[in-house]
Amino acid sequence: MPPIFAHHRRRILTAALGALAAPVTARGSDYPSRPLTLIVPFGPGGGNDVTARTLGQFLEKVLGQPIVVQNRPGAGGEVGINAVADARPDGYTFGILNTPGLVTIPIERQPRWSLDSFAFVAGLVEDPGTIAVHPDSGITTVAQLVAAARREDGFTIAAQGRGSTSFLSVRMLEQVAGVRFEPVIYPSLPQCVLALGQKEVRGAAANLGEGQVMAEGRPWRLVGVMAETRSPLAPEVPTFREQGCDVTIGSLRGFVGPRGVPEEISARLGSAIATIFADPEFLALARRTQQPLRLLDQTAYARHLLDADRTFRALWAARPWL
Template sequence: MQQQNKRRTLGALAALLAGAALFTGAAQAAGYPERPINLIVSYGPGGGTDLVARMMAPFLQKYLGGDARIVVLNRPGAGGAIGFAELARAQPDGYTIGFINTPNLLTIPIERKTSFTWQSFDLLGNLIDDPGAFSVLNDNPLKSLADLSAYAKKNPGKVTVGTTGTGSDDHLAMLRFERASGTKLSHIPYKGAGEVRGALAGGEITIGAINVGEALQYQKGGTPLRFLGQMGKTRSAALPDVPTFKEQGFDIELASLRGLAAPKGLPEDVRAKLVSAVKSTVDDPAFQAKAKDMFAPLRYLPPADYAKELAAGEAEFQQLWKEAPWLDK
């Protein structure tokens, strides 16, 4: 009898504690956000992700309501791995979110041991889908990918290509171009597209492997660059006169998805609030106008569709790694 009473007491206590936890969690979600939210960008200042993050912050603040304030934190290095790892290990309380960028998010865990994969995150929605491109300065005599191929064949290793890191879409594009053209290029990795732009403008590199939206922003800002080709499936609406790589005889299609995520394990109410704020931001006409002005090609994916896209991309890059590892040799 005494044993039964003890079990009943323990059961009642457990139920009371569970109810208290649920009440506390609901109260926290109802008051969220009550302090600033850190938004991690895994690349340096001035890159496409950084510029979009800072432009987007006021919209997220508006739709989160309350005392929302977004603080953008740049955590560049290792092709994005430093920022991705910091985001993955943060407390899953809704006060740390961040951009996750493909293919780096998918390729880095394939090429080396990491503390994260794309499944380390609660996905909040994808915002951007930006095709890759090769750019040169206006005074460069190279006018096309055929010119680049011919010059690189005559001058092995002399053409330097700036990218946002090993395993990035820029780097993979360079390696694919090497194989398709039978050339040897020299890879120069940087911590972000802003650094690549600076190196190109300063004459430190021959080719800037910079995504279309980013390159157009730099061009608008006064960097005298010219496109040799872009890597979309079709010509970009923003670049109707620039042929794709495929049109120029090189079967290369690569782009960068840029979406928002949080550490795995968010309280459901907090996650729902963040997902809703991201969707409302993308739907806001003022945000769309600013994104267009920044040449940021929007492509919203809700969390479930975003997960499917990341899973498919991961499988594709795993197969590619088996066939042709992309690490520099």
């Protein structure tokens, strides 16, 4: 492990471990005393927004203060991430931030923040990557998808922007399977769904939960899920790993604040989120809104992000995606 990366990893994990071990002291006993702002770096209606509003309504009950969701879209999420990084670390401004952007933007360019700029409170939802084909294609498995790409020059797959989960999932599949696809970039998931339905492309990459919502009633056959285990959202769909193709990638949404948030406040919020994740009403709502929950505490969340940072840096070094 390079010395700079090792130092970077130690700093983030040390901060997370300190926050996890910190008791809720008198300083945080009256927290919160006013509304909290929860920044979403994308527009209304997307996965991050749904998570923010779902969690927010339950967090209000536990904390006794309103949660104000603020959409700050732009630059592939960078505008909203900037807003979280630049916020006062007083425990009243957080964001629902997601991978891969939180990790890949600093690899692609030099924003004014890095992973060191944040306090990671909890991982919340992990929506795994998938690839869908048209039901008329005759393709039902990952092996058949890869074989078709080998036979056909320029096998097209719709994706949402370079550097997105969908685009990087295709790039990772290429690397593992030793094939090449032709990504066709669309600005939004609904356009990817429409393109596949109209057979403008041979396949489409999307996160599982969002894809199921957008593709309901449209031609959309999943060949596999890019997760370690099958998803409860589609238990009948095997993973890529089960099918002999070790590709795991997804969009992990987490509760993140600016660096310097008092440790007792991070612990208070982590405890509140854990309480909510045990609430049957919350769990039922998450299922209805296609949110595959994955609760990670501060330490596990920081480790996940640092592992993702290492994976995507290696992918970038092998073949930059911009």
